[in-house]
Amino acid sequence: MIRHVAVFKFKPEFTAEQRQEWIEIIKDLPNHIPQIRMMSIGEDTLHGPNSHELAIVADFDSLEDLHVYSTHPAHQKVLDISGPVKASLATVDFEL
Template sequence: MVKHIVLFKLKEMESPVVKMEIMKNFKSGLESLKSKISVLRYIEVGINENPEESFDISLITEFDSMDDMKTYAVHPEHIAVTQIIKDVKESRSCVDYTF
């Protein structure tokens, strides 16, 4: 099994309400992928509640193999969801490991 963990930091926006709306839309979009991408075994998406920390969103996914993770990464449904934060993403950090 492969665990794929991603942290996203969004740019500052005109208001916290707008930022939260975008984060909720992204979370919902990611969570909807479970029923759309067969190689996706597990997904968990969190919105940071600790203002002391610098990242805004966490994504934890699990796959049977690295090849399955690559299939997920280029899947049209996944690509569509990534467009939600494309213009407001400041940075992204990731780690992938087998367990």
């Protein structure tokens, strides 16, 4: 099993309303990409000096399934929205 973790910081112009619409698109991804075994998304609650604003965690059976997710048109829509407004993105993919 592969766990994919992505953490984001956003530019100020990404409004709360736009962010909520984007989050809803992400929450719908498992309905379009059956390779996603589990997905969760959450906004930071501590707002510490090293905190990112939002995290996505998704589990896949294999690296191949992660690749399907990464290249899927439904995921591309997520990237098209977040790309211009992300200030920082860090990802980690590891075996469970």
